[in-house]
Amino acid sequence: MEPRPGRLLELEATRPHMEPKASCPTAAPLVERKFHVLVGVTGSVAALKSPLLVSKLLDIPGLEVAVVTTERAKHFYSPQDIPVTLYSDADEWEMWKSRSDPVLHIDLRRWADLLLVAPLDANTLGKVASGICDNLLTCVIRAWDRSKPLLFCPAMNTAMWEHPITAQQVDQLKAFGYVEIPCVAKKLVCGDEGECLARLIAHGRRRGSALGSHLSSVPGLLRP
Numbered sequence: 001m002e003p004r005p006g007r008l009l010e011l012e013a014t015r016p017h018m019e020p021k022a023s024c025p026t027a028a029p030l031v032e033r034k035f036h037v038l039v040g041v042t043g044s045v046a047a048l049k050s051p052l053l054v055s056k057l058l059d060i061p062g063l064e065v066a067v068v069t070t071e072r073a074k075h076f077y078s079p080q081d082i083p084v085t086l087y088s089d090a091d092e093w094e095m096w097k098s099r100s101d102p103v104l105h106i107d108l109r110r111w112a113d114l115l116l117v118a119p120l121d122a123n124t125l126g127k128v129a130s131g132i133c134d135n136l137l138t139c140v141i142r143a144w145d146r147s148k149p150l151l152f153c154p155a156m157n158t159a160m161w162e163h164p165i166t167a168q169q170v171d172q173l174k175a176f177g178y179v180e181i182p183c184v185a186k187k188l189v190c191g192d193e194g195e196c197l198a199r200l201i202a203h204g205r206r207r208g209s210a211l212g213s214h215l216s217s218v219p220g221l222l223r224p
């Protein structure tokens with residue numbers, strides 16, 4: 001993907017620590033900061049649903065959304081169908097030329113209040129479980145501030161899902177404190193690879209769902 005000029009500036013302008021502060025308590029009220037959701041997309045066929053997922057998230061008032069994609073994930077959607085800033089590996093390396101330049105994966109982990117990896121494919125699941133960080137998304141995850149929520153939505157075919165390594169790796173991610181949004185349990189566990197995202201989209205706003213309960217803890221979001 002061609003880097004889009006000015007996108008880092010957008011990120012800078014919305015970084016929590018960069019926000020303008022009122023000079024005194026009687027100054028004009030501060031504009032309430034939006035809750036920043038970073039969506040990580042990996043190379044599952046379920047990434048077909050990424051444009052829909054992002055647009056549904058944008059329907060929730062008070063959210064600002066950005067996307068980090070793997071290279072393989074780009075095979076499943078058109079970047080122009082993603083209605084928010086989209087970052088990929090080339091951006092990380094384009095941005096850094098010398099010591100004073102920003103490091104994108106660090107800026108993104110700082111910017112985001114919540115990381116939602118949806119879909120999480122078997123390859124990236126394995127990498128994250130073992131700490132490998134060889135692209136922008138896995139670097140964001142490796143550098144993630146674990147006091148902030150990280151939700152993941154596995155999506156793979158039944159044969160991959162049933163391999164014994166999968167449960168070990170999912171358990172490892174849970175041990176890191178990350179929250180699984182489980183696949184729909186049916187004869188083909190996620191055999192319909194859109195199922196996990198469909199579930200996320202359908203239930204994302206509901207209190208009691210993994211995403212819903214995180215979002216409902218944010219003041220002003222998911223009002224009844």
Ligand SMILES: Cc1cc2nc3c(=O)[nH]c(=O)nc-3n(C[C@H](O)[C@H](O)[C@H](O)COP(=O)(O)O)c2cc1C
Pocket residue numbers: 041042043044045046070071072073120121122123124155156157160193
């Ligand atoms: C058409 C197609 C569909 C795929 N669907 C899935 C999938 O649903 N889940 C999965 O774990 N891998 C799937 N893969 C394999 C991943 O794309 C592959 O492991 C890739 O290296 C993942 O790279 P990434 O984790 O960097 O995105 C699919 C591959 C192809 C060609």
